Amino acid sequence: MKLIRTENYAEMSVEAGKIIVDKIRSNPSLTLGLATGSTPKGVYNYLIQDHKADGTSYQQMKSVNLDEYIGLKAQDTNSYHYFMRQNLFNHIDINENQTHIPNGAADDLEQECVRYEQLIKELGGVDLQLLGIGQNGHIGFNEPGTPFSSRTHIVTLAENTRIANSRFFNSLEEVPTHAITMGIASILESKEILLLVSGEKKSEALLKFMNGDISEEFPASALKHHQNVTVIADRDALKYI
Numbered sequence: 019m020k021l022i023r024t025e026n027y028a029e030m031s032v033e034a035g036k037i038i039v040d041k042i043r044s045n046p047s048l049t050l051g052l053a054t055g056s057t058p059k060g061v062y063n064y065l066i067q068d069h070k071a072d073g074t075s076y077q078q079m080k081s082v083n084l085d086e087y088i089g090l091k092a093q094d095t096n097s098y099h100y101f102m103r104q105n106l107f108n109h110i111d112i113n114e115n116q117t118h119i120p121n122g123a124a125d126d127l128e129q130e131c132v133r134y135e136q137l138i139k140e141l142g143g144v145d146l147q148l149l150g151i152g153q154n155g156h157i158g159f160n161e162p163g164t165p166f167s168s169r170t171h172i173v174t175l176a177e178n179t180r181i182a183n184s185r186f187f188n189s190l191e192e193v194p195t196h197a198i199t200m201g202i203a204s205i206l207e208s209k210e211i212l213l214l215v216s217g218e219k220k221s222e223a224l225l226k227f228m229n230g231d232i233s234e235e236f237p238a239s240a241l242k243h244h245q246n247v248t249v250i251a252d253r254d255a256l257k258y259i
């Protein structure tokens with residue numbers, strides 16, 4: 019595992035953005051695994067600015083997102099479909115048919131999980147997966163206790179995850195209780211993983227990740243089984259390291 023230390027969120031975002039742009043330029047038809055939440059917003063902003071200034075093209079690539087809330091339609095402003103359009107897709111040269119996000123409003127959610135897993139296979143797997151980490155160590159929406167063998171599945175969100183994410187909603191009651199997420203085994207099949215960690219709130223999770231045991235009680239620890247993980251963290255997140 020490689021650790022890149024950065025001063026702050028902006029620097030972390032630029033470091034990650036440069037790595038992604040390099041990959042896309044050397045392999046324009048790659049499949050990029052994307053994440054939502056506050057952490058990757060700066061990276062997406064870097065990609066948008068680079069696209070405008072240097073013309074990096076996304077016309078041939080494909081993307082798969084990690085997760086989506088159950089019960090929110092794609093148009094819902096709190097859905098991850100909406101997040102991705104607002105924060106990246108609407109600002110680069112990518113078509114909707116190149117981008118994939120689990121459908122949290124599907125009639126048959128179990129079938130949706132099977133479809134999504136199959137889709138990733140048909141795309142040839144994820145070349146580079148961008149990840150954030152939850153304060154409880156979740157990756158995607160794989161909460162503590164999720165088997166490392168898990169594939170795309172339906173999860174009940176941990177209360178602390180709902181509380182953490184309630185900042186995007188009007189109230190905690192509005193935060194969905196369930197989500198669809200790529201499983202840990204699905205994530206580990208990515209050829210390369212970029213884990214971004216920013217802010218003091220994530221410092222304990224980062225300490226546990228770097229120095230703790232590999233355990234299903236701390237989902238991110240599964241990444242230690244992967245051969246090609248780069249962690250990019252900022253000074254606040256690195257407080258204990």
Ligand SMILES: O=P(O)(O)OC[C@H]1O[C@](O)(CO)[C@@H](O)[C@@H]1O
Pocket residue numbers: 053054055056057058084085149150151152153157158159
């Ligand atoms: O970046 P944030 O908002 O702290 O969220 C942490 C993680 O939780 C999730 O939002 C759950 O999907 C991840 O996508 C994200 O990486």
